[in-house]
Amino acid sequence: MGKRVAVVGVGxxxxxxxxxxxxxxxxxxxAVRAALEDAxxxxxxxxxxxxxxxxxxxxxxxxxxxxxxxxxALMKPIMKLTTGGTTGTTVAMAAYYHVASGLFDRVLAIGxxxxxxxxxxGAIITAFDPFWDRPIFAGAVAGLALEATQYMHLTGATxxxxxxxxxxxxxxxxNNPYAHLHINLTIEDIMNSPYLSWPVKMxxxxxxxxxACAVIFASEDVVDEFxxxxxxxxxxxxxxxxxxxxDPYVNQALENGWWFPALEWAAGEVYDKxxxxxxxxxxxxxxxxxxxxxxxxxxxxxxxxxxxxxxPALVRSGATDMGGECPVNPSGGVMSSNxxxxxxxxxxxxxxxxxxxxxxDRQVPEVKIALATGFGGCFWSDVLLMGREMPExxxx
Amino acid sequence: xxxxxxxxxxxxMEGRIKVPYRWAAGEVGTRxxxxxxDERKFLGxxxxxxxxxxxxxxxxxxxxxxxxxxxVELGDRGTLxxxxxxxxxxxxxxxxxxxxxxxxxxxxxxDTGFLHLLYEFGEGELEAGLPVEAVFAEEREGSVLDVxxxxxxxxxx
Numbered sequence: 001m002g003k004r005v006a007v008v009g010v011g012x013x014x015x016x017x018x019x020x021x022x023x024x025x026x027x028x029x030x031a032v033r034a035a036l037e038d039a040x041x042x043x044x045x046x047x048x049x050x051x052x053x054x055x056x057x058x059x060x061x062x063x064x065x066x067x068x069x070x071x072x073a074l075m076k077p078i079m080k081l082t083t084g085g086t087t088g089t090t091v092a093m094a095a096y097y098h099v100a101s102g103l104f105d106r107v108l109a110i111g112x113x114x115x116x117x118x119x120x121x122g123a124i125i126t127a128f129d130p131f132w133d134r135p136i137f138a139g140a141v142a143g144l145a146l147e148a149t150q151y152m153h154l155t156g157a158t159x160x161x162x163x164x165x166x167x168x169x170x171x172x173x174x175n176n177p178y179a180h181l182h183i184n185l186t187i188e189d190i191m192n193s194p195y196l197s198w199p200v201k202m203x204x205x206x207x208x209x210x211x212a213c214a215v216i217f218a219s220e221d222v223v224d225e226f227x228x229x230x231x232x233x234x235x236x237x238x239x240x241x242x243x244x245x246x247d248p249y250v251n252q253a254l255e256n257g258w259w260f261p262a263l264e265w266a267a268g269e270v271y272d273k274x275x276x277x278x279x280x281x282x283x284x285x286x287x288x289x290x291x292x293x294x295x296x297x298x299x300x301x302x303x304x305x306x307x308x309x310x311x312p313a314l315v316r317s318g319a320t321d322m323g324g325e326c327p328v329n330p331s332g333g334v335m336s337s338n339x340x341x342x343x344x345x346x347x348x349x350x351x352x353x354x355x356x357x358x359x360x361d362r363q364v365p366e367v368k369i370a371l372a373t374g375f376g377g378c379f380w381s382d383v384l385l386m387g388r389e390m391p392e393x394x395x396x
Numbered sequence: 397x398x399x400x401x402x403x404x405x406x407x408x409m410e411g412r413i414k415v416p417y418r419w420a421a422g423e424v425g426t427r428x429x430x431x432x433x434d435e436r437k438f439l440g441x442x443x444x445x446x447x448x449x450x451x452x453x454x455x456x457x458x459x460x461x462x463x464x465x466x467x468v469e470l471g472d473r474g475t476l477x478x479x480x481x482x483x484x485x486x487x488x489x490x491x492x493x494x495x496x497x498x499x500x501x502x503x504x505x506x507d508t509g510f511l512h513l514l515y516e517f518g519e520g521e522l523e524a525g526l527p528v529e530a531v532f533a534e535e536r537e538g539s540v541l542d543v544x545x546x547x548x549x550x551x552x553x
Contacts, residue, residue: 022455023419117419
């Protein structure tokens with residue numbers, strides 16, 4: 001096994017509903033320049049670039065080539081990745097793999113999206129199977145509504161429980177100058193917002209955002225070159241489920257008693273690798289890809305923060321608020337900013353800032369271990385565990 | 397079941413994906429297109445580090461990364477770097493009557509090439525290094541097609 005890897009530089013644009021003042025390349029460049037400055041290096045020091053977004057959101061294929069002006073990847077190895085909502089965490093994991101392999105010492109990971117440039121749901125439809133899914137429905141909201149309905153049926157969770165999560169995310173976002181939504185929505189505001197697809201309301205959902213994020217990963221061999229404290233990658237894992245909307249829950253998942261197998265298995269793998277037994281107590285902060293409010297209940301259970309069905313009681317206890325046992329999404333999370341290709345990478349960037357003690361007003365005290373997740377497509381999951389202490393050996 | 401294929405063609409679902417887009421030109425692109433539309437002027441940006449004048453303009457130098465804040469007015473004449481001539485008409489795709497060309501033009505004062513259309517040239521007239529000039533559209537709306545095409549430079553008087 002190869003090298004141990006740390007995050008040594010972070011750059012992000014302010015997340016906004018629309019950035020007509022810049023092109024996609026220029027938006028990417030804002031984040032890249034910020035990350036290079038943060039790491040105290042120049043583009044010439046970067047050995048390879050990994051970039052990700054969803055092609056259909058901007059209608060630009062060949063983003064690897066097209067973005068070179070912004071990414072600084074001129075005459076460098078570059079790899080472009082698209083995995084739906086997990087794109088940003090996939091980019092982070094691919095950059096990690098590059099460095100962990102020992103072949104590259106300093107790798108720049110970039111996630112970006114200009115969701116203002118297309119019809120987001122129209123574009124998401126192109127990710128669905130043309131024969132089995134699209135004639136019935138496709139897009140983000142309806143699929144999540146099916147998940148929410150099933151969760152309410154199985155656990156007795158309520159729409160108000162979900163609204164608690166949505167209100168928490170928007171409240172946390174007020175501490176984050178980079179967040180897109182700075183609106184202090186109450187549970188009542190969310191309950192009064194219009195239904196998009198029952199039981200999911202406008203206030204339960206993430207926004208559409210323009211934004212970019214860049215993160216620099218470095219090998220243990222060169223980590224001392226960088227000014228800030230390294231935020232080490234302790235372990236990563238990802239799991240993908242089946243292809244069709246109806247697969248994971250309606251049939252196999254229920255019969256097998258599974259909850260969210262992709263997240264459970266990926267989280268279980270990183271916990272095993274690092275030796276985490278009680279994640280709620282041992283993890284100091286979590287930046288989770290919660291695309292809508294009900295995920296903030298159900299994922300708590302899949303991540304082992306509580307028993308199945310215990311999500312509503314856990315979040316209502318305040319354990320996931322700032323000052324709680326394990327604050328979830330001090331940044332305001334995905335329900336406050338969702339430039340889709342950047343979203344997963346922002347989770348990793350936020351965890352790094354928390355570990356380095358540089359998260360400003362959203363800082364959680366004394367973060368030693370942080371958890372980042374990505375959610376995408378037909379319910380698949382990326383999980384990264386990060387920490388302040390260099391791991392004893394590379395863990396994969 | 398063994399005979400189900402007899403006389404049965406495979407079902408094929410037809411679809412057409414049409415997603416509307418609205419691409420922002422950004423501040424740099426907008427300033428460029430504004431000058432093209434309102435003043436019939438080509439603008440480039442100069443890198444303070446390399447000295448390269450980019451046309452079309454770049455906000456940051458793709459080579460050294462510096463901000464290219466200096467705007468440079470370029471000529472509407474230039475040199476043909478490379479070209480091809482189109483001899484086949486396509487009703488939806490042909491922008492000009494046949495024969496027309498596609499070319500890369502390096503404008504006076506610029507260090508980089510500009511992709512555009514070529515027209516009003518004689519058979520065998522095009523060659524790399526040929527001086528060319530821009531022909532502007534009468535009605536301009538802020539697009540690179542505010543220049544209709546480039547043609548071989550006609551010496552006046």
